Amino acid sequence: MKNTGIWFVRIAFVLLIAGLLFGHLASESYNQTTAKDGVMGFLSLRPLHVSCAYLGIISAGIGFVSMILQSRKSTTFGRRLQYIQLALWVLALTGIFHSYFTGNFGGREYWEFDPIWAIPLFLSFIVFLIYFLHQVELKEKWPVYQWMWLTGIIFFIFTFVENYLWVIPYFRAQFITDMTIQWKVNGSLVGAVNQLIYGVAFYLMEKISGNNKTSFQKLSYAFYFLGLFNLMFNWGHHIYLLPTEKYIHYIAYGVSMTEWIILLRIFYKWSGQIKENKQHYFFFPYRFLMAADYWVIINLAMGILMSIPAINLYTHGTHITVGHAMGTTIGINVMIILASAFYFFKPSFKNGKALKFNSTLFWIVQGTLFLFLISLMGMGVHRAIWQAGLSTDSFSQMMDGSKTWSLSFITAGLLLAVSMGYFFVYILVQSWRKNRCPAD
Amino acid sequence: MATFPQIRTRHFFVFLVCCFLTYSFWIYSVPYFKPNQLTSREQNLVSEGRLVLQKYNCHTCHQIYGLGGYLGPDLTNVYSRRNQNEDYLKAIIHSGVRQMPAFKMSELEMTSLLAFLKNLDATGNADVTKYQPESIGTFTLTK
Ligand code: HEM
Numbered sequence: 001m002k003n004t005g006i007w008f009v010r011i012a013f014v015l016l017i018a019g020l021l022f023g024h025l026a027s028e029s030y031n032q033t034t035a036k037d038g039v040m041g042f043l044s045l046r047p048l049h050v051s052c053a054y055l056g057i058i059s060a061g062i063g064f065v066s067m068i069l070q071s072r073k074s075t076t077f078g079r080r081l082q083y084i085q086l087a088l089w090v091l092a093l094t095g096i097f098h099s100y101f102t103g104n105f106g107g108r109e110y111w112e113f114d115p116i117w118a119i120p121l122f123l124s125f126i127v128f129l130i131y132f133l134h135q136v137e138l139k140e141k142w143p144v145y146q147w148m149w150l151t152g153i154i155f156f157i158f159t160f161v162e163n164y165l166w167v168i169p170y171f172r173a174q175f176i177t178d179m180t181i182q183w184k185v186n187g188s189l190v191g192a193v194n195q196l197i198y199g200v201a202f203y204l205m206e207k208i209s210g211n212n213k214t215s216f217q218k219l220s221y222a223f224y225f226l227g228l229f230n231l232m233f234n235w236g237h238h239i240y241l242l243p244t245e246k247y248i249h250y251i252a253y254g255v256s257m258t259e260w261i262i263l264l265r266i267f268y269k270w271s272g273q274i275k276e277n278k279q280h281y282f283f284f285p286y287r288f289l290m291a292a293d294y295w296v297i298i299n300l301a302m303g304i305l306m307s308i309p310a311i312n313l314y315t316h317g318t319h320i321t322v323g324h325a326m327g328t329t330i331g332i333n334v335m336i337i338l339a340s341a342f343y344f345f346k347p348s349f350k351n352g353k354a355l356k357f358n359s360t361l362f363w364i365v366q367g368t369l370f371l372f373l374i375s376l377m378g379m380g381v382h383r384a385i386w387q388a389g390l391s392t393d394s395f396s397q398m399m400d401g402s403k404t405w406s407l408s409f410i411t412a413g414l415l416l417a418v419s420m421g422y423f424f425v426y427i428l429v430q431s432w433r434k435n436r437c438p439a440d
Numbered sequence: 441m442a443t444f445p446q447i448r449t450r451h452f453f454v455f456l457v458c459c460f461l462t463y464s465f466w467i468y469s470v471p472y473f474k475p476n477q478l479t480s481r482e483q484n485l486v487s488e489g490r491l492v493l494q495k496y497n498c499h500t501c502h503q504i505y506g507l508g509g510y511l512g513p514d515l516t517n518v519y520s521r522r523n524q525n526e527d528y529l530k531a532i533i534h535s536g537v538r539q540m541p542a543f544k545m546s547e548l549e550m551t552s553l554l555a556f557l558k559n560l561d562a563t564g565n566a567d568v569t570k571y572q573p574e575s576i577g578t579f580t581l582t583k
Contacts, residue, residue, distance in 0.1 A: 029511060035541035042511055042539055046500040105497045109508060112497055162464075172487045174471040175563055181467060183507065221449065225456075232460040240579075242505045243564035245470070253578065310573035317506035317514060383510075389569035395513045396538060 004082040005070055006431060008063030008089070009341065012056045013428045015093075016334070019052030020417040020424070027413045030406040039101055047112040048100050053329055054110060054193075055093065060337045061196030062089075062128060065149050067344060068203060069135040081131040088124035092117050108166065108182060115164060122160055129153050143206070143215030144224050145199035151224075152195030155231055159188040180244045187235020194333070195227055201289060201336045204343055208286055229255070237307040241316060249309065256307035283348065284358070288339035291366060295331025299324065314388055319409075320380030323373045330369060330420075338423055345430040358426075364419045372412040378405035482555065489556025492549045501540065505566045511539055516566035519557045526554055 026045035035041060039048070066082065095117035099105070105112045132153055136146060163185045165171045172178055202223075206215045214220060236252020302324055305311050315321065349355040382402040385391055393401060478486065493499065501512040522528050530550060536542035545553070565581060572582045 029539055033538050035536055035539050037541065041541055042509075043497050043500055043541060046509060047497065106491070106495050108494060109499050112494075112500075165468075169487060170471060171468070172490055173483060174474070174476055175486070175490070175560065177467065177470045178490070179505065179507070180470075184464075184467065225449075225452070228453075228456060232456060233463070238507065239505070241566055242507075248467075249578075308577040310577045310579050313568055313571055313573060313579050317503050317508075317510070319510060322510060387568045 003067070003070065004086045005063050005066030005068075007086060008059050008066060009344075010063075010428060010431055011089070011093070012060035012063055012337070013341075013424045013431075015052045015056030015059060016337075017421055017424045017428075019049055019056055020421050022049035022052055024410075024414055024417050025049075027410045031403075031410060038103070044100060044103060047105070047110075048097075050110050051096060051100070051113070055096070057197065057329065057333045057337065058193055059089070060340075061152070061193060061200065064200045064337075064340045064344070065132075065196060066128075068200075069132065072135050072137075075134070078131060078134050081127055081134065085124050085127040085131060088120045088127065092120035092124060095120065108163075110186065111163065115167060118160070118164055122157070125153065125157050125160065129157065141216070143202075143212065144217075144220040145202040145206075145215060147224055148195045148199030148202065148227065151228060152192050152199065155188060155192035155195070159185050159192055163189065176242060176244050179242055180239060180248065183238040183242075184235050187238060188231050191227065191231020191234075195231065197333050197336050198223075198227060200340050201292065204285060204289060204336075204340060207343070208289075237309075237312060240309045240312050253307070253309055256304075283355070284362075285339045285343035285347065287362060288335045288342060291362075292332050292335035292339065295327065295335060295369075299327045299331060302327070314384045315380065318380035318383040318387065319376045320384065323376035323380060326376070327369075327373050330416075334420070338427070341427040341431075345427055345433070361419055361422055365416065365423065368412050368416040368419060372409065372416050375405050375409035375412050378402070379409060478559070482559070485552045485555035486559045488549075489552035489554070489559075492545065492553045493556065495549075496543050496545065503566075504560065505564075514566055515557065515560070516564075517561050519561035524558075529554060529557065 022045050025040065026042055026049050029036075029042040029045070038044065062085075070078070070082070096113040099113035099117060104114050107113050107115055107118075111118070132150065136142070162181060165181060166178060171181065202215060202220060206212050233251060233255045236248050237256050240249055240252070302320075306315050306320070306324060349358065379402050382405060383398065386393060386398040391398065476483070498515070499508040501509045503509065503514040504516050506514065518529070532540075533543050533545070533550070533553070570581060571579045573579045
């Protein structure tokens with residue numbers, strides 16, 4: 001096993017496939033009126049689904065970064081670090097899923113497993129940091145993606161510790177501060193993981209365009225700083241309703257607003273840049289990157305609106321938020337992951353039939369994702385109207401009243417799971433083939 | 441050392457990191473400067489209640505201040521919404537309702553959970569209808 005990076009990527013796709021399955025099973029709870037026991041209960045399925053999704057995305061980020069880094073140099077020390085990192089990661093995942101399957105919860109939302117398993121996960125990231133610093137040339141001028149990766153790793157470590165501050169009674173003593181920290185963490189962790197994944201996207205852009213200038217441009221650095229600023233301060237929009245210190249709300253509102261305007265501008269320029277790239281040879285990597293680009297714009301538009309407190313007041317706690325969460329994780333993160341996977345494992349199709357088949361599926365994925373998100377919006381708007389007091393129904397009447405939307409959510413979700421699952425399985429199989437594009 | 445393209449970028453970076461650390465530690469220090477008014481016995485119960493909520497994963501279906509899962513109703517003010525009827529809350533938690541399973545928990549766990557819900561209710565209001573949006577995009581509590 002010379003190449004541990006690829007194992008992280010394989011683990012990632014296994015997790016994502018499992019995530020689709022658990023997601024579908026969880027979605028069925030919306031069509032039931034009684035509780036299910038054990039692992040089949042929503043109680044277990046939701047954590048299983050969300051953890052598979054997040055841990056899959058993180059594993060993929062680690063995997064691609066490692067694949068790129070390990071082609072730089074090969075030392076015994078470096079390889080040892082990689083084995084240790086992988087071993088700790090596998091240990092953590094085993095513990096986490098054991099914890100879920102035996103119903104041994106105790107963690108917080110998105111990290112519901114027994115907190116003990118956070119330790120190997122944390123240590124694995126520390127080893128990753130050492131490996132990263134070992135592999136890169138410290139004296140050189142760094143391309144922007146390398147800064148993104150380093151930032152992602154460091155902030156993941158910092159935030160992950162913060163994620164477990166609640167273990168200390170001092171932090172649990174005041175509920176409101178406790179919740180504030182919890183949501184600061186959730187915002188920053190997503191930001192840190194995005195730095196890893198966006199870094200990979202920048203790397204791909206450089207390779208696809210064959211022009212390494214993009215990785216040193218001002219525009220790219222502007223993007224980097226935006227991401228950094230975002231992960232540091234842009235988490236407060238989750239907690240507008242929480243009676244925390246007022247200035248936290250104002251900072252959040254202010255940061256969100258500047259944020260999105262700049263981001264739109266960058267993406268406007270960025271898509272102009274991509275158009276000039278040599279598109280045809282690396283067809284699929286390019287396609288998935290473009291898809292991610294479009295989903296960014298759509299989610300951005302939603303994000304802008306949802307960060308305005310007066311709108312957030314009505315959308316929070318409804319499936320509009322779920323739509324935003326899945327819209328960004330699937331539309332942006334998973335698309336970039338697929339782009340990278342195609343780049344490394346299957347850069348081109350030799351026969352026209354396969355290309356056609358895969359293209360069709362590509363469009364089915366995009367279409368069903370769109371329907372999936374629309375259904376969530378439908379459920380969300382229905383609940384928002386009820387939450388705003390415009391309907392006198394009881395909670396259960398309200399839920400029953402959105403049956404049509406929830407059925408379309410379940411159906412679109414199933415179609416999405418099947419079509420996207422095809423790509424996950426396909427890539428997993430390709431990762432064992434010998435037609436790979438070596439990193440660098 | 442590896443450097444950013446311009447020295448100014450580096451200053452900006454250091455400045456951001458300092459702001460971030462200050463902001464973070466400021467938030468951590470809030471409980472120190474604003475301790476709550478509970479007796480230590482109540483405090484223990486409430487802290488334990490928070491862990492009971494975690495242990496039984498109530499947040500997968502319920503929100504608190506709009507944060508958490510979506511299958512059930514928000515629990516922030518359930519205590520006063522149900523007229524502080526602890527027997528009702530106990531009964532629901534013990535027997536379940538719709539997709540909510542029946543939870544078998546010890547008497548102590550139940551007591552701390554209820555203490556937590558009671559204290560939670562007192563921290564503020566998560567009922568959207570009690571808030572008024574404003575033209576600059578913010579909102580205020582009008583109750
Ligand atoms: C790899 C693709 C997917 C990713 C990355 C993903 C990610 C996520 C995330 C991050 C959440 C948490 C949302 C929140 O708390 O706001 C979530 C929730 C959920 N997802 Fe997915 N998801 C994926 C695919 C699916 C599919 C295909 C289905 C259904 C068939 C599905 C069904 C659900 C359900 C039912 C929830 C829980 C919503 C609730 O709490 O009521 N997901 N997903």
